[in-house]
Amino acid sequence: MAEREQKRRPAPSTRQEEAPEEAPQASEAGERLKSELDDLLDEIDEVLEENAEEFVRNYVQKGGE
């Protein structure tokens, strides 16, 4: 088996880890990403099914292959 460095895994999350020292470019990129995500979340708030509980409860399928 090829040796691969066991990297310490981040917690089960896609959240950006805070770097101790951030270069200016990295924080700019981070800001842009956060702002894009915010815009996206705004949109999602608008289109997400209104009664989430009912929506999820009512979605029943027959088993398929």
Next chain:
Amino acid sequence: MAVPKVCGIETEYGVQHVGGDQNPVASSSMLVNAYVSDLAQAGWDFEDEAPGNDARGFAREGSMPPEIETHLVNAVLTNGARYYVDHAHPEMSTPECADALEAVLYDKAGEIVLMRSMAAAKRMLPDGQAIVVYKNNSDRKGNSYGTHENYLMDRAVPFSRIAHLVTPHFVTRQIYTGAGKVGTETPTIGGRSVPYQLSQRSEFFEEEIGLETTLKRPIVNTRDEPHADPQRYRRLHVIVGDANLAEVATFLKIGATSLVLALIEDDGFDGVDLTLANPVQAIRLVSYDTTLSTPLEMADGTSCTALELQWELFSLARKYADDRGLECLGDEAVGRDVLERWESVLHGLETDPANVSRQVDWVAKLQLIEGYQDRHNLDWDDHRLAALDLQYHDLRPERSLFARLDTEHLVSEQDVLSAVTEPPRRTRAYFRGQCLKRWASSVASANWDSIVFDLGTDPLRRVPMMDPLRGTAEHTEELLKASSSPADLLTRLSA
């Protein structure tokens, strides 16, 4: 030598009747019939025919009959795809594709057909009602439906060898093919809490190998219906995958699997043993762990993570490519792209999964869900997170959460739209699609391995198509162009 990896994807879609009582067989039938009916009104040369195995589906001009003939609703489209009702789901089976990129193209074209079907059905329904389609694999209540893949293989390879060597790949590829799921629907191993899984399908697999597809699902399915010359070919029928929306995920699902199968056919494992001690347990353990770090017990007593195992497969595949080239992947450049993206995605997953949020569905979905969670301060059991999970897969452009994400595209919108009506050029789907385009009214039935013409004289004339690699544009384009009618075509074929 590995046979060319002709491939295809069959997708069972979730279906919901908004504003009406749930009758999934009727809804699924309505979607197929509405689509076919729309094509008829667009000027296709349909005639009133009996339903059943009619190649053009059940089509009538004008309004839909109140009681739709629901059994055996089945349409074969001019792009060579089959669109039908199966087990209370609308199902789209792509035509035979020559490479992984073509599979992505026709998978996306299939989504367009479903979107158009929804729009057509909506026009026929009373105000406030709609049939909605979801490209996912479960309803969160323990009911699962599949997204299957098909791969052409050399019949000479013993099935037991295929099953043994492909299993580790099927267990671990979900680190990039998984579509993500909030929570679990089956009892977890050790009763552990799993707020989010990599795969929609993994927890439904209970056996290593078997014929079943609807219960006690096996990781390796033994179905043996080659729809081709059974002496030369096998069609490997794969039921273990998730439905993907991200194009790179689909590309790697098909491409990496094609490569692993080529390795199996051409003995490219080099003595490397990746056998897992307990694949059925491992497929769940991998799905439970978004950190990708769970050690899996190997048959030889060592342990290995899913990521490490995929790296092993990738290394073997790269060596295979260097030694033998990638002709068997249908196109050398596409094959190289599969390798590059496989490496790039594994590397991204290894450093930080967020790196592949534009390529991998489970990551994109998780990022969305965590962002929403943070904004509204929600716990994992909040219904809104389950709703996000489901709505990610809603195929309506105005509702789909996936459609709002910036993900990497491999195929252009223009090419996808062409693929809705044009068949692939490098497989027998070409001949099937072209015959339907030109002479639909003379086609009595179109199957994967034959096409039957009705020339109005007895008997029906059957053209066998037992080789997925014949009936291509190269073989038949000129012949088809030169034929003024189906009768003419048949005369030329028998010459």
